[in-house]
Amino acid sequence: MAELTKELSQVAPQDSKTQHPETQNSNDVEVGTPTVIVDDLHIVYKVYGSAGDAEKGNAASALMRILRRQGRPQMKEVHAVKGVSFVAHHGDAIGIIGRNGSGKSTLLRAIAGLLPPHKGAVYTNGQPSLLGVNAALMKELTGERNIILGCYAMGMTPNEVREKYDEIVDFSGIGDFVQFPMSTYSSGMGARLRFAISSAKTHDVLLIDEALATGDREFKKKSQQRIKQMRESAGTVFLVAHNLDVIEETCNRVIWLHKGKIRMEGDPQEVLEAYNKA
Numbered sequence: 001m002a003e004l005t006k007e008l009s010q011v012a013p014q015d016s017k018t019q020h021p022e023t024q025n026s027n028d029v030e031v032g033t034p035t036v037i038v039d040d041l042h043i044v045y046k047v048y049g050s051a052g053d054a055e056k057g058n059a060a061s062a063l064m065r066i067l068r069r070q071g072r073p074q075m076k077e078v079h080a081v082k083g084v085s086f087v088a089h090h091g092d093a094i095g096i097i098g099r100n101g102s103g104k105s106t107l108l109r110a111i112a113g114l115l116p117p118h119k120g121a122v123y124t125n126g127q128p129s130l131l132g133v134n135a136a137l138m139k140e141l142t143g144e145r146n147i148i149l150g151c152y153a154m155g156m157t158p159n160e161v162r163e164k165y166d167e168i169v170d171f172s173g174i175g176d177f178v179q180f181p182m183s184t185y186s187s188g189m190g191a192r193l194r195f196a197i198s199s200a201k202t203h204d205v206l207l208i209d210e211a212l213a214t215g216d217r218e219f220k221k222k223s224q225q226r227i228k229q230m231r232e233s234a235g236t237v238f239l240v241a242h243n244l245d246v247i248e249e250t251c252n253r254v255i256w257l258h259k260g261k262i263r264m265e266g267d268p269q270e271v272l273e274a275y276n277k278a
Contacts, residue, residue, distance in 0.1 A: 033125070035205055035236040036088040036111060040120035043081035043106050048074070080106040082260040083120070088205075088253075093227060093237040095247035095268060097275055098257035104240045107257065108207045111238065126204025126235055129154070131194060143169075143178035143185070143193055150197040164200045171226075172196035173219060192219055199226050204235040210242070224250045244272055 081103045088094055096104045109115045111122055112130040137146045147168050151161040169178050172192045174185070182190060198206070208227075220243075227237055227250050241247055247254060247268060254271040256264040264271050 033090045034087050035090050035092075035125045036128070037123040038084055038086050038107075038111070038120075039123070041081055041084045041107075041110060041117055041122060042079070042119040043103070043110050043115055044077055044079050044118040045106075045115070046075050046077055048076070079118075080260055081110065084257075084260075084262055085120075086255060086262065086265060088236045088238070090235050091231055092253055093231050093239065093251045095251035095254040096238060096240045096257060097244065097247060097254060097272070098263075101259075102257040103260040104257055105209050108209050108238060108240060111205070112207055124205055128205040128207060129198065129203045130207045130209065131198040137182055137190070137194060137197075139183040140181055142181055143172075143174055146182060146193070147178070147197055151200065154198070154201045156201055160201075168193075168196045168200050171199075171222065188216070195223060195226075199223075199230065202233055203230070205238070206230060206236070207238045209240045220246060244276075248272055 084103075084107065096107060098104050106115065108130060110117065111124065112128045113122075113124075114130065137150060141149070147165060148161055151164065151168075156164070169175075172189070172195075174189050174193055177185060177189065182193075185193070195208075224246065227239070231237055237251075239247065239251060251268050253266065254268045255262055256271050256275050264274055
Protein backbone atom coordinates (compact mmCIF):
# COMPACT_ATOMS: atom_id res chain seq x y z
CA MET A 1 0.00 0.00 0.00
CA ALA A 2 2.90 2.37 0.69
CA GLU A 3 4.22 1.78 -2.84
CA LEU A 4 0.77 2.41 -4.27
CA THR A 5 0.45 5.67 -2.35
CA LYS A 6 3.87 6.82 -3.55
CA GLU A 7 3.02 6.17 -7.19
CA LEU A 8 -0.39 7.73 -6.70
CA SER A 9 1.22 11.00 -5.66
CA GLN A 10 3.14 11.06 -8.94
CA VAL A 11 -0.04 11.00 -11.00
CA ALA A 12 -2.81 12.92 -9.24
CA PRO A 13 -3.97 14.07 -5.82
CA GLN A 14 -6.14 11.66 -3.87
CA ASP A 15 -9.85 11.85 -4.63
CA SER A 16 -12.82 9.52 -4.54
CA LYS A 17 -13.71 10.21 -8.17
CA THR A 18 -12.25 9.11 -11.48
CA GLN A 19 -9.54 11.53 -12.56
CA HIS A 20 -8.50 12.25 -16.15
CA PRO A 21 -5.79 14.94 -16.11
CA GLU A 22 -5.11 16.94 -19.23
CA THR A 23 -3.88 14.69 -22.01
CA GLN A 24 -0.20 14.91 -22.75
CA ASN A 25 1.84 13.56 -25.63
CA SER A 26 2.51 9.92 -24.74
CA ASN A 27 5.79 10.04 -26.65
CA ASP A 28 7.06 12.43 -23.97
CA VAL A 29 6.36 9.89 -21.21
CA GLU A 30 9.19 7.63 -20.16
CA VAL A 31 8.69 3.87 -20.14
CA GLY A 32 7.88 2.78 -16.62
CA THR A 33 6.01 5.96 -15.68
CA PRO A 34 2.68 5.21 -13.93
CA THR A 35 -0.19 5.77 -16.37
CA VAL A 36 -3.14 4.16 -14.56
CA ILE A 37 -3.61 3.73 -10.82
CA VAL A 38 -6.63 1.82 -9.55
CA ASP A 39 -6.95 2.36 -5.80
CA ASP A 40 -9.35 0.16 -3.78
CA LEU A 41 -11.94 0.38 -6.56
CA HIS A 42 -15.52 -0.74 -5.94
CA ILE A 43 -18.14 -0.60 -8.70
CA VAL A 44 -21.79 -1.11 -7.77
CA TYR A 45 -24.63 -0.79 -10.26
CA LYS A 46 -28.33 -1.49 -10.17
CA VAL A 47 -30.24 -3.98 -12.34
CA TYR A 48 -33.73 -5.33 -12.42
CA GLY A 49 -33.65 -8.60 -10.49
CA SER A 50 -35.40 -11.83 -11.38
CA ALA A 51 -38.04 -13.57 -9.30
CA GLY A 52 -37.06 -14.93 -5.91
CA ASP A 53 -36.03 -18.53 -5.42
CA ALA A 54 -39.47 -19.47 -4.09
CA GLU A 55 -41.11 -18.14 -7.24
CA LYS A 56 -38.74 -19.58 -9.83
CA GLY A 57 -40.54 -22.07 -12.00
CA ASN A 58 -43.84 -21.26 -10.28
CA ALA A 59 -46.24 -20.14 -13.00
CA ALA A 60 -49.02 -19.45 -10.50
CA SER A 61 -46.82 -16.98 -8.57
CA ALA A 62 -45.85 -15.23 -11.78
CA LEU A 63 -49.50 -14.93 -12.78
CA MET A 64 -50.43 -13.49 -9.38
CA ARG A 65 -47.69 -10.87 -9.68
CA ILE A 66 -49.11 -9.81 -13.04
CA LEU A 67 -52.67 -9.66 -11.71
CA ARG A 68 -51.47 -7.56 -8.79
CA ARG A 69 -49.53 -5.35 -11.22
CA GLN A 70 -46.30 -6.54 -9.70
CA GLY A 71 -44.87 -7.70 -12.98
CA ARG A 72 -41.85 -5.42 -12.84
CA PRO A 73 -38.96 -7.16 -11.05
CA GLN A 74 -37.39 -5.46 -8.08
CA MET A 75 -34.24 -3.38 -8.46
CA LYS A 76 -31.12 -5.14 -7.22
CA GLU A 77 -27.56 -3.99 -6.64
CA VAL A 78 -24.65 -5.82 -8.24
CA HIS A 79 -21.23 -5.40 -6.61
CA ALA A 80 -19.24 -6.05 -9.80
CA VAL A 81 -15.74 -4.89 -8.72
CA LYS A 82 -14.63 -5.33 -5.12
CA GLY A 83 -11.58 -3.55 -3.79
CA VAL A 84 -9.34 -3.83 -6.86
CA SER A 85 -5.94 -2.09 -6.68
CA PHE A 86 -3.04 -2.07 -9.13
CA VAL A 87 -0.66 0.25 -10.98
CA ALA A 88 -0.12 0.19 -14.75
CA HIS A 89 2.93 1.78 -16.35
CA HIS A 90 3.82 3.29 -19.70
CA GLY A 91 4.73 0.43 -22.04
CA ASP A 92 2.58 -2.17 -20.26
CA ALA A 93 0.18 -4.45 -22.08
CA ILE A 94 -2.05 -5.93 -19.40
CA GLY A 95 -4.34 -8.85 -20.05
CA ILE A 96 -7.52 -9.10 -17.99
CA ILE A 97 -8.84 -12.66 -17.66
CA GLY A 98 -11.62 -14.34 -15.72
CA ARG A 99 -14.84 -16.26 -16.14
CA ASN A 100 -18.00 -14.59 -17.40
CA GLY A 101 -19.30 -12.19 -14.78
CA SER A 102 -15.96 -11.73 -13.06
CA GLY A 103 -15.93 -7.95 -13.67
CA LYS A 104 -13.53 -7.66 -16.61
CA SER A 105 -15.60 -5.37 -18.84
CA THR A 106 -16.83 -3.40 -15.83
CA LEU A 107 -13.23 -2.70 -14.81
CA LEU A 108 -12.36 -1.42 -18.30
CA ARG A 109 -15.41 0.84 -18.35
CA ALA A 110 -14.41 2.25 -14.96
CA ILE A 111 -10.87 2.98 -16.18
CA ALA A 112 -12.37 4.68 -19.23
CA GLY A 113 -14.42 6.91 -16.92
CA LEU A 114 -17.76 5.48 -18.05
CA LEU A 115 -18.69 4.04 -14.64
CA PRO A 116 -18.32 6.11 -11.46
CA PRO A 117 -16.59 4.45 -8.49
CA HIS A 118 -18.85 3.50 -5.61
CA LYS A 119 -15.71 3.62 -3.47
CA GLY A 120 -12.03 4.14 -4.19
CA ALA A 121 -10.66 5.85 -7.29
CA VAL A 122 -9.13 5.52 -10.75
CA TYR A 123 -6.33 7.90 -11.75
CA THR A 124 -5.08 8.13 -15.33
CA ASN A 125 -2.16 10.07 -16.74
CA GLY A 126 -3.61 10.87 -20.15
CA GLN A 127 -6.88 10.13 -21.92
CA PRO A 128 -8.14 6.51 -21.90
CA SER A 129 -9.92 5.20 -25.00
CA LEU A 130 -12.22 2.18 -24.86
CA LEU A 131 -12.50 -0.08 -27.88
CA GLY A 132 -15.13 -2.82 -27.68
CA VAL A 133 -17.09 -4.98 -30.08
CA ASN A 134 -20.02 -2.62 -29.51
CA ALA A 135 -18.07 0.54 -30.28
CA ALA A 136 -20.47 3.08 -31.75
CA LEU A 137 -20.31 3.17 -35.52
CA MET A 138 -23.37 4.04 -37.58
CA LYS A 139 -24.71 1.01 -39.45
CA GLU A 140 -26.66 3.06 -41.98
CA LEU A 141 -23.46 4.80 -43.14
CA THR A 142 -20.80 3.33 -45.38
CA GLY A 143 -17.48 2.08 -44.04
CA GLU A 144 -15.85 5.10 -45.67
CA ARG A 145 -18.04 7.57 -43.79
CA ASN A 146 -17.55 5.69 -40.53
CA ILE A 147 -13.78 5.80 -40.96
CA ILE A 148 -13.87 9.56 -41.49
CA LEU A 149 -16.28 10.27 -38.63
CA GLY A 150 -14.53 7.81 -36.31
CA CYS A 151 -11.17 9.47 -36.92
CA TYR A 152 -12.66 12.93 -36.38
CA ALA A 153 -14.21 11.69 -33.12
CA MET A 154 -10.72 10.72 -31.93
CA GLY A 155 -9.48 14.25 -32.60
CA MET A 156 -7.62 13.60 -35.84
CA THR A 157 -7.31 16.41 -38.38
CA PRO A 158 -8.56 16.13 -41.99
CA ASN A 159 -4.96 15.76 -43.18
CA GLU A 160 -4.33 12.96 -40.68
CA VAL A 161 -7.51 11.20 -41.82
CA ARG A 162 -6.42 11.36 -45.45
CA GLU A 163 -3.00 10.02 -44.55
CA LYS A 164 -4.43 7.11 -42.53
CA TYR A 165 -7.46 6.23 -44.68
CA ASP A 166 -5.86 3.68 -47.00
CA GLU A 167 -3.98 2.11 -44.11
CA ILE A 168 -7.21 1.67 -42.14
CA VAL A 169 -9.01 0.04 -45.07
CA ASP A 170 -6.07 -2.27 -45.79
CA PHE A 171 -5.65 -3.25 -42.15
CA SER A 172 -9.35 -4.02 -41.69
CA GLY A 173 -9.39 -6.23 -44.78
CA ILE A 174 -12.91 -5.16 -45.78
CA GLY A 175 -11.84 -4.24 -49.33
CA ASP A 176 -14.61 -2.95 -51.60
CA PHE A 177 -17.11 -3.28 -48.77
CA VAL A 178 -15.82 0.08 -47.56
CA GLN A 179 -18.31 1.60 -50.03
CA PHE A 180 -21.26 -0.34 -48.57
CA PRO A 181 -23.30 0.42 -45.43
CA MET A 182 -22.06 -1.25 -42.27
CA SER A 183 -25.44 -2.95 -41.98
CA THR A 184 -24.21 -5.31 -44.72
CA TYR A 185 -21.07 -6.28 -42.77
CA SER A 186 -20.57 -9.49 -40.85
CA SER A 187 -19.77 -9.19 -37.14
CA GLY A 188 -16.13 -10.00 -37.92
CA MET A 189 -15.87 -7.27 -40.54
CA GLY A 190 -17.38 -4.73 -38.15
CA ALA A 191 -14.98 -5.70 -35.36
CA ARG A 192 -11.97 -5.48 -37.69
CA LEU A 193 -13.01 -2.03 -38.90
CA ARG A 194 -13.50 -0.78 -35.32
CA PHE A 195 -10.03 -1.97 -34.33
CA ALA A 196 -8.45 -0.53 -37.48
CA ILE A 197 -10.01 2.89 -36.84
CA SER A 198 -9.18 2.98 -33.14
CA SER A 199 -5.60 1.83 -33.60
CA ALA A 200 -4.90 4.41 -36.32
CA LYS A 201 -4.24 6.99 -33.62
CA THR A 202 -1.70 6.92 -30.81
CA HIS A 203 -3.50 6.57 -27.50
CA ASP A 204 -2.29 7.29 -23.99
CA VAL A 205 -4.29 4.36 -22.61
CA LEU A 206 -6.11 1.95 -24.92
CA LEU A 207 -8.69 -0.45 -23.50
CA ILE A 208 -9.64 -3.34 -25.80
CA ASP A 209 -12.67 -5.43 -24.86
CA GLU A 210 -12.99 -8.63 -26.90
CA ALA A 211 -12.47 -6.69 -30.13
CA LEU A 212 -10.16 -9.38 -31.52
CA ALA A 213 -12.49 -12.30 -30.79
CA THR A 214 -14.17 -12.36 -34.20
CA GLY A 215 -11.11 -11.92 -36.40
CA ASP A 216 -9.44 -14.62 -38.47
CA ARG A 217 -5.92 -15.89 -37.83
CA GLU A 218 -4.28 -13.36 -40.17
CA PHE A 219 -6.13 -10.44 -38.58
CA LYS A 220 -5.27 -11.59 -35.06
CA LYS A 221 -1.60 -11.77 -36.03
CA LYS A 222 -1.72 -8.23 -37.45
CA SER A 223 -3.59 -7.01 -34.39
CA GLN A 224 -1.01 -8.45 -32.01
CA GLN A 225 1.75 -6.75 -33.96
CA ARG A 226 -0.18 -3.46 -33.90
CA ILE A 227 -0.66 -3.71 -30.13
CA LYS A 228 3.09 -4.26 -29.69
CA GLN A 229 3.77 -1.13 -31.76
CA MET A 230 1.25 0.81 -29.68
CA ARG A 231 2.96 -0.31 -26.48
CA GLU A 232 6.20 1.16 -27.77
CA SER A 233 4.80 4.43 -29.15
CA ALA A 234 1.73 4.95 -27.00
CA GLY A 235 1.25 4.35 -23.32
CA THR A 236 -0.62 1.42 -21.86
CA VAL A 237 -2.82 -1.25 -23.41
CA PHE A 238 -5.46 -3.26 -21.51
CA LEU A 239 -6.77 -6.33 -23.30
CA VAL A 240 -9.79 -8.47 -22.40
CA ALA A 241 -9.93 -11.67 -24.48
CA HIS A 242 -11.22 -15.18 -23.94
CA ASN A 243 -8.51 -16.44 -26.28
CA LEU A 244 -5.70 -16.98 -23.79
CA ASP A 245 -3.14 -17.44 -26.57
CA VAL A 246 -3.69 -13.82 -27.58
CA ILE A 247 -3.14 -12.74 -23.97
CA GLU A 248 0.04 -14.79 -23.60
CA GLU A 249 1.56 -13.62 -26.89
CA THR A 250 0.61 -9.96 -26.53
CA CYS A 251 0.77 -9.00 -22.85
CA ASN A 252 3.63 -8.59 -20.39
CA ARG A 253 1.28 -8.72 -17.35
CA VAL A 254 -1.96 -10.53 -16.57
CA ILE A 255 -4.62 -9.75 -13.97
CA TRP A 256 -6.97 -12.62 -13.09
CA LEU A 257 -10.34 -11.42 -11.80
CA HIS A 258 -12.62 -13.76 -9.87
CA LYS A 259 -16.00 -12.57 -8.62
CA GLY A 260 -14.89 -8.94 -8.81
CA LYS A 261 -11.59 -9.40 -6.96
CA ILE A 262 -8.00 -9.88 -8.11
CA ARG A 263 -7.20 -13.53 -7.56
CA MET A 264 -3.72 -13.40 -9.09
CA GLU A 265 -1.52 -10.91 -10.91
CA GLY A 266 1.89 -11.14 -12.53
CA ASP A 267 3.80 -12.95 -15.29
CA PRO A 268 1.45 -14.12 -18.07
CA GLN A 269 2.75 -17.69 -18.17
CA GLU A 270 2.43 -18.17 -14.40
CA VAL A 271 -1.01 -16.58 -14.12
CA LEU A 272 -2.42 -18.39 -17.17
CA GLU A 273 -1.08 -21.73 -15.92
CA ALA A 274 -2.80 -21.22 -12.57
CA TYR A 275 -5.99 -20.07 -14.32
CA ASN A 276 -6.11 -23.15 -16.54
CA LYS A 277 -5.74 -25.42 -13.51
CA ALA A 278 -8.53 -23.72 -11.54
